[in-house]
Amino acid sequence: MSKLNIHHLARIEGHGNVSIEVKNSKVKEIRLDVVEPARLFESMIVGRRYDEAPLATSRVCGICSANHFVTNLLAVEDALDITVSERTRTMRQLLVHGSFLQNHATALYVFAAPDFVQLPSFFPLAETTPEVVQRALRLKKLGNDLCTLVGGRAVHPITPTVGGFTADVDADALHVMAQRLRDAAADAAATAEFFGELQTPRFDTTSDMLALYEAGTYAVTVGEIRALQAGWTRPIRDYPEVIEEQAVANSNAKQALVDDKPFLVGPLARVNISWDELLPSARVVASKVGLRPVHRNIFSAHICRAIELVDAVDRCAMLAEELAVSASGTTAGDSVAPEPFEVRAGTGYGATEAPRGTLYHSVTLDDRGTVTAADIVTPTSQNLASIAQELTAYAPTVVDYEPEDFKRAVEMLIRSYDPCLSCAVH
Amino acid sequence: MHATKPRVAIFSLSSDFGCQVQLSNFPEILDTLSTFDLVYWQLVTSAELPDTYDVAVIEGAVTTDEQVVLLKTIRETASCVVALGACAATGGVPALVRERGLLEEHAQTVYGPDADKVAKDRREPAPLSAYIEVDFVIPGCPIEPLEFSRVLQRALRRLVDNPQRQSLCGECKISENTCFWLMGTPCLGLVARSGCEAMCVSSGRPCAACRGLARDANLDAARDYAAAMGCDAVAFGELLAIYNAAQEYAREHAAESAAGTTGKREAVDV
Numbered sequence: 001m002s003k004l005n006i007h008h009l010a011r012i013e014g015h016g017n018v019s020i021e022v023k024n025s026k027v028k029e030i031r032l033d034v035v036e037p038a039r040l041f042e043s044m045i046v047g048r049r050y051d052e053a054p055l056a057t058s059r060v061c062g063i064c065s066a067n068h069f070v071t072n073l074l075a076v077e078d079a080l081d082i083t084v085s086e087r088t089r090t091m092r093q094l095l096v097h098g099s100f101l102q103n104h105a106t107a108l109y110v111f112a113a114p115d116f117v118q119l120p121s122f123f124p125l126a127e128t129t130p131e132v133v134q135r136a137l138r139l140k141k142l143g144n145d146l147c148t149l150v151g152g153r154a155v156h157p158i159t160p161t162v163g164g165f166t167a168d169v170d171a172d173a174l175h176v177m178a179q180r181l182r183d184a185a186a187d188a189a190a191t192a193e194f195f196g197e198l199q200t201p202r203f204d205t206t207s208d209m210l211a212l213y214e215a216g217t218y219a220v221t222v223g224e225i226r227a228l229q230a231g232w233t234r235p236i237r238d239y240p241e242v243i244e245e246q247a248v249a250n251s252n253a254k255q256a257l258v259d260d261k262p263f264l265v266g267p268l269a270r271v272n273i274s275w276d277e278l279l280p281s282a283r284v285v286a287s288k289v290g291l292r293p294v295h296r297n298i299f300s301a302h303i304c305r306a307i308e309l310v311d312a313v314d315r316c317a318m319l320a321e322e323l324a325v326s327a328s329g330t331t332a333g334d335s336v337a338p339e340p341f342e343v344r345a346g347t348g349y350g351a352t353e354a355p356r357g358t359l360y361h362s363v364t365l366d367d368r369g370t371v372t373a374a375d376i377v378t379p380t381s382q383n384l385a386s387i388a389q390e391l392t393a394y395a396p397t398v399v400d401y402e403p404e405d406f407k408r409a410v411e412m413l414i415r416s417y418d419p420c421l422s423c424a425v426h
Numbered sequence: 427m428h429a430t431k432p433r434v435a436i437f438s439l440s441s442d443f444g445c446q447v448q449l450s451n452f453p454e455i456l457d458t459l460s461t462f463d464l465v466y467w468q469l470v471t472s473a474e475l476p477d478t479y480d481v482a483v484i485e486g487a488v489t490t491d492e493q494v495v496l497l498k499t500i501r502e503t504a505s506c507v508v509a510l511g512a513c514a515a516t517g518g519v520p521a522l523v524r525e526r527g528l529l530e531e532h533a534q535t536v537y538g539p540d541a542d543k544v545a546k547d548r549r550e551p552a553p554l555s556a557y558i559e560v561d562f563v564i565p566g567c568p569i570e571p572l573e574f575s576r577v578l579q580r581a582l583r584r585l586v587d588n589p590q591r592q593s594l595c596g597e598c599k600i601s602e603n604t605c606f607w608l609m610g611t612p613c614l615g616l617v618a619r620s621g622c623e624a625m626c627v628s629s630g631r632p633c634a635a636c637r638g639l640a641r642d643a644n645l646d647a648a649r650d651y652a653a654a655m656g657c658d659a660v661a662f663g664e665l666l667a668i669y670n671a672a673q674e675y676a677r678e679h680a681a682e683s684a685a686g687t688t689g690k691r692e693a694v695d696v
Contacts, residue, residue, distance in 0.1 A: 038533065038536065038545040041536075044532065047525070052668065061442050062441070062444020114472070121473065123464075140450075152629040153568075154448075155447055155451070155568040159629050166629060247544045248544070252545045254537075422442050
């Protein structure tokens with residue numbers, strides 16, 4: 001009997017342990033323990049004022065803070081029945097989609113790439129392949145600069161607020177950003193090429209996949225919940241019924257099931273579900289690497305991230321240009337100044353596509369605008385059951401590897417989900 | 427000179443990893459790497475924690491018994507401990523659960539009646555300084571990367587910490603912002619530690635004191651001013667609690683809040 005123990009799995013966000021018992025070359029038991037401490041956000045914000053909920057819940061996650069901020073705002077605005085301006089909607093779309101750049105570049109280059117070249121970290125690449133490191137840093141910086149331009153800061157945005165933004169963005173700065181984004185198309189395409197050429201394992205999932213979907217756009221801040229396999233579409237406010245989240249023993253993270261079964265969210269789900277909405281540049285890249293829906297290889301999540309990067313730089317360039325042009329106009333819809341509203345009691349629901357998958361928030365307010373209940377369902381808590389299921393099926397297929405290679409194979413499968421355990425626990 | 431480079435280990439306790447993300451976001455940090463050896467950083471490398479290191483950079487609040495044990499080991503091992511970000515420095519947002527209700531009740535709200543089977547190991551969130559001596563503090567939610575470089579260089583050279591003494595209002599005036607109080611909105615710049623160049627106020631959001639209290643802050647005077655402007659002591663305490671709920675200065679009015687009194691924040695004409 002031998003045991004593979006991974007204490008505080010590296011190159012993921014948050015703290016998780018993996019243990020796999022192997023007997024006579026057979027996998028006996030697999031455990032994935034999320035030991036990330038609970039910060040109790042859903043209870044913490046009870047008693048706080050409606051406008052403090054987005055500020056606090058943004059702190060669930062430092063890597064997708066813009067997503068938590070905007071998703072909570074959407075929930076608060078739904079509760080208060082606020083309709084925001086078109087410009088506010090576009091700015092939020094740009095902020096959320098812009099967060100894909102920084103996140104995907106980090107997940108691909110800093111977290112995942114070292115596995116493929118059998119290195120402990122990204123740092124040694126600075127000497128062996130400096131152009132790869134430079135490309136990664138350029139993409140990360142571009143994503144950060146974009147989120148800083150739109151949200152005031154890359155980690156934990158400042159300007160999004162209930163009903164709008166506290167500050168608008170200058171047209172000239174938007175034009176410059178749009179050009180930088182267009183110029184980054186080469187880096188995004190090179191990323192897809194780089195990851196497309198890596199020797200990627202193949203392991204197909206049978207799970208269903210969920211993502212937001214809306215015809216006419218690659219949905220990140222709009223749309224309804226769609227299940228790829230089951231074929232249904234449900235409005236966002238139905239998420240508490242559709243996605244059953246439950247506490248699990250020995251884990252600080254809850255796990256979510258749909259129809260009592262594990263499912264997955266994230267780039268693989270989105271590329272499959274919103275395939276028809278990808279921009280031509282992204283479709284070209286996808287066809288070059290031979291990816292077409294329905295694609296089920298878990299490890300292809302990485303190449304899907306790269307495809308989304310290609311789509312995101314082009315799409316964000318268009319959004320930035322659109323905002324730059326309309327900023328100089330004078331129509332009423334051009335303002336991001338917070339819409340006036342009356343405080344009232346109610347429950348609201350919000351959802352966005354975060355880089356790792358669909359993120360849901362809901363808040364209930366009393367008639368003074370004080371939060372009386374809150375709920376957060378993160379992408380990683382939705383993926384956890386799927387990770388456990390796929391790991392259980394995948395580990396026996398690689399158990400004959402040398403111990404180091406077995407460990408790396410297991411870690412690679414987990415990293416393909418780009419799990420964020422501080423999100424999962426929150 | 428052939429001095430060995432200081433060995434730096436980066437740890438995280440209960441946090442959102444945002445301050446570590448800030449570090450990874452700034453390539454300048456890679457240049458700073460040449461002045462030290464980064465021997466442990468779980469977020470970015472699979473390298474295991476070595477038995478010895480010189481400087482420990484710790485992100486996150488302390489919320490479990492396991493972390494207390496780890497902290498004591500770190501303190502015994504490292505000659506220098508740096509608190510990274512608001513959670514480590516003041517308890518930050520995680521400490522906000524201390525404002526109302528018992529920890530058990532919060533856990534049950536989140537996990538249901540079986541909370542004890544799920545998240546067993548937990549204690550009231552606290553900053554590092556509640557358990558160990560901290561040599562340097564890099565405040566903020568999130569940290570400013572350039573401040574990280576500045577403070578870390580002091581730590582590597584074994585200089586002393588040199589925190590900003592003044593509250594934010596001065597920096598805010600230099601940034602030519604209109605005072606939020608004069609527009610009827612409470613703002614904690616009155617007492618908050620400076621050093622961020624009032625970036626939130628400059629972007630249209632009042633200060634929430636994520637950098638903690640300035641050493642020279644006069645909290646009583648600030649409360650009097652706030653009260654005169656229509657923000658009573660309970661409301662002022664509630665605002666201060668967002669990032670400072672684990673601190674004595676923010677707890678004075680927590681009891682009233684917990685008892686169900688809601689602070690009044692009414693604008694007065696100025």
